[in-house]
Amino acid sequence: MNFSWWTFALQAANFLILVWLLHRFLFKPVRAIIARRKEEVSRALAEASAEKESAERLKHELETRMSAISAERQKMLDEAKALLSAERQKIIEEAQREAKRVRDQALQRLEEDRISASEKLYERTVELAINLAQRLLKEVAISSIEHLFLPRVIDYLDRMPAEERAKLLSRNGISNVLVTTAHPLDTHDQSEWREQLTKRLGGHLSITFDADSALIAGAALTFPHAILNFNWRDCLTLASKELNGNEHPR
Amino acid sequence: MNHSPLETAILFHVGFVPIARAVVTTWGLMAALTLGCWLATRSLQLVAPGWQAVIESVVVGIEEQIQAIMGRDAGPFLPLLGTLFIFLVFANLSGIVPGVTAPTASLETPAALAAIVFLSVHFFGIRIRGFVAYLKGYVKPNPAFLPLNILSEITRSFSLAIRLFGNVMSDDLVLAIILALAGLLVPIPFMAFAILIGLVQAYIFTVLAAVYIGGGIGAIPK
Numbered sequence: 071m072n073f074s075w076w077t078f079a080l081q082a083a084n085f086l087i088l089v090w091l092l093h094r095f096l097f098k099p100v101r102a103i104i105a106r107r108k109e110e111v112s113r114a115l116a117e118a119s120a121e122k123e124s125a126e127r128l129k130h131e132l133e134t135r136m137s138a139i140s141a142e143r144q145k146m147l148d149e150a151k152a153l154l155s156a157e158r159q160k161i162i163e164e165a166q167r168e169a170k171r172v173r174d175q176a177l178q179r180l181e182e183d184r185i186s187a188s189e190k191l192y193e194r195t196v197e198l199a200i201n202l203a204q205r206l207l208k209e210v211a212i213s214s215i216e217h218l219f220l221p222r223v224i225d226y227l228d229r230m231p232a233e234e235r236a237k238l239l240s241r242n243g244i245s246n247v248l249v250t251t252a253h254p255l256d257t258h259d260q261s262e263w264r265e266q267l268t269k270r271l272g273g274h275l276s277i278t279f280d281a282d283s284a285l286i287a288g289a290a291l292t293f294p295h296a297i298l299n300f301n302w303r304d305c306l307t308l309a310s311k312e313l314n315g316n317e318h319p320r
Numbered sequence: 321m322n323h324s325p326l327e328t329a330i331l332f333h334v335g336f337v338p339i340a341r342a343v344v345t346t347w348g349l350m351a352a353l354t355l356g357c358w359l360a361t362r363s364l365q366l367v368a369p370g371w372q373a374v375i376e377s378v379v380v381g382i383e384e385q386i387q388a389i390m391g392r393d394a395g396p397f398l399p400l401l402g403t404l405f406i407f408l409v410f411a412n413l414s415g416i417v418p419g420v421t422a423p424t425a426s427l428e429t430p431a432a433l434a435a436i437v438f439l440s441v442h443f444f445g446i447r448i449r450g451f452v453a454y455l456k457g458y459v460k461p462n463p464a465f466l467p468l469n470i471l472s473e474i475t476r477s478f479s480l481a482i483r484l485f486g487n488v489m490s491d492d493l494v495l496a497i498i499l500a501l502a503g504l505l506v507p508i509p510f511m512a513f514a515i516l517i518g519l520v521q522a523y524i525f526t527v528l529a530a531v532y533i534g535g536g537i538g539a540i541p542k
Contacts (some may be wrong), residue, residue: 074328074428077340081423082432084346088407091350093399095357096406100379101398103364110366 078308196313200306204286207302211287213253219288219300220263226298227270237272238293246276252285252301267291326489328426342426349410349423352431360521378406382526391526397533400440404433405526408484415492416511422518425489429482430525434481437529438473445536457538476532484525491517 090319227235249263264277279281282290288301329341360375368376382402386394394401408424415422423429445454458469491514499509 072327072338073431074330074338076338077328077343077428078432078435080337080339081346081429082344082436083352083431085345085403085407085436086355088350089399089403091354092403092406094359095354095361096375097379097398097402099361099364100376101383101395103366103368104376104380107366312350 123263195316196310200212200310203309204303204306207286207306208283211252211302215287216251216253216255216289217259217262219251220259220266223289223291223298223300224266224270226283226300233272238296238298239275245271245274245294246278247271248278248280250280250282250290250292252281252283252287252289252303254281255279263289322540326427328428329421340426341421342423342429345420346411346423346429349414353406353410382406385527386433386530389464389530390537397444397530400436401526401530401533404437404529405522408433408522408525409519412488412522413515415488415495415518416514422488422492423501424484424521425492427485427489430481430484430488433484433525434477437468437480437532438531441473441532441536444533445538448537454536459535476528480525480528480532484521487517487521 118131134202247267249260249267255263260279264275267277268275285301285303288299288304290301291298301314328338330338331341331344332339342465360371364372379398379402381396382405383394386397390397411424411429412422414420415425424433442454445457449457459466460469495507495510495514498510
């Protein structure tokens with residue numbers, strides 16, 4: 071057995087060269103590609119993790135937004151319900167007010183109609199009463215009753231102040247006075263009327279006489295500026311005005 | 321095999337330097353491995369096709385094995401130990417190719433590899449642990465063990481070389497004898513056995529080298 075140191079040295083050198091060659095052409099590129107792949111995988115994982123995180127955050131935001139939307143929706147629904155309820159209540163109250171107003175108006179109209187009818191009935195009653203009184207007074211009124219009214223006229227003129235009495239007459243001194251009676255006066259009665267009137271009103275009177283059955287009974291003295299009624303028609307007219315003018319029974 | 325397996329077959333001389341058969345075979349293996357690696361790794365892709373996956377699996381497998389033995393990052397040791405394993409696999413298996421003698425069947429080759437492992441232990445030990453701390457490892461557990469530790473370093477390197485040389489050389493010798501004595505088909509089981517022996521020896525040599533280097537850097541108790 072022999073041992074070649076040259077071979078030993080050459081093999082050692084060969085092996086060291088092979089170490090460099092395999093490191094250069096095998097281990098280094100393979101490790102590099104593996105490291106690069108690991109980096110890519112790590113980067114992809116990091117990106118995936120970031121995207122997952124982003125997706126989680128987005129999901130969380132969406133959930134929060136959905137929750138907010140849900141809450142907002144519920145709030146809007148509640149508000150709408152409250153608004154509708156208030157509106158409904160308002161409409162109901164409005165309708166109730168309108169119904170009350172219509173009912174009040176109807177009641178008022180009914181009351182007014184009732185009052186109007188009552189007034190009409192009252193006026194009709196008064197009219198009927200006046201007519202009835204007129205008819206009755208016409209039946210009881212006779213021509214001799216006329217002289218009963220002269221004292222009343224005399225009394226009225228006597229109680230009238232002088233200045234008032236002067237106003238009845240014309241200022242030029244001559245006054246026409248028309249004495250209208252319900253029944254025509256005879257000559258005697260006319261003389262008495264003329265005498266009594268001249269005595270109270272002065273001497274420059276032109277007294278004429280007329281008859282009007284509408285007066286029922288009594289007389290009407292027509293001066294230039296005034297008319298003095300002392301007859302039942304006037305009384306009935308006054309009574310009618312009085313009755314109609316007073317507050318009617320409701 | 322028409323010469324003694326214990327003698328170095330010199331094919332030619334370059335000047336006064338004798339070039340042995342094992343050296344020439346080693347050059348051929350180096351060329352083949354370099355060319356193959358260059359072709360395989362010149363266009364590596366992120367998404368590995370089938371052949372690239374095989375290469376990556378081999379490299380990653382060696383790296384993981386070294387890491388499992390040393391218990392630390394295998395990066396600094398991968399070129400040496402990875403090359404050692406790959407070279408031994410191809411060198412051991414080259415013996416089954418007709419007309420080729422395995423370089424590891426020549427004592428100089430395992431001796432050179434063992435010497436490189438021996439020097440690597442000190443190189444990595446001093447580089448990683450520091451010169452003083454590394455030397456202190458030889459006087460543990462007490463200075464009385466210094467001669468024994470030095471002797472152990474030398475003998476284990478010898479055993480590393482002799483183990484590989486003995487196995488591969490004897491395997492080649494047995495295979496040659498069987499081929500000479502038996503017919504064509506009889507050596508086939510022996511050739512398969514030779515493949516197994518070659519792979520196992522490559523693995524053993526690499527693992528032991530890793531263990532020795534691991535011991536040198538303090539990653540593995542001696």
